[in-house]
Amino acid sequence: MFHSLFMLAIEANQVVGLRVMKLMLGGKRARREAELMVREKVDAALQAGASLMAGASGDEIVERYRQHVKANARRLARGKRRRTGKRRR
Numbered sequence: 001m002f003h004s005l006f007m008l009a010i011e012a013n014q015v016v017g018l019r020v021m022k023l024m025l026g027g028k029r030a031r032r033e034a035e036l037m038v039r040e041k042v043d044a045a046l047q048a049g050a051s052l053m054a055g056a057s058g059d060e061i062v063e064r065y066r067q068h069v070k071a072n073a074r075r076l077a078r079g080k081r082r083r084t085g086k087r088r089r
Helices: 002-025 027-053 057-084
Strands: none
Touching: 002 027, 002 057, 027 057
16 A cells, blocks of 8 residues: 555645646636646545445555546646647657
């Protein structure tokens, strides 16, 4: 479980960095990102609680969080490429 928690910490740190950059730009996209971030946190907490009550292990819950964090990293990185004009080939 240590490895999963360690990886979650690293991946979450990357997402925080990407989100801070987006929030610093301001505007509608930053506001939308802030609202999405709060909504995701509440949803994740409710989902983790439900999983615990259903008998999920700590490892399963951490892995589910990691899936969400990875999805956010991909989404935020795509937005970063669009702003800089770089496109994936």
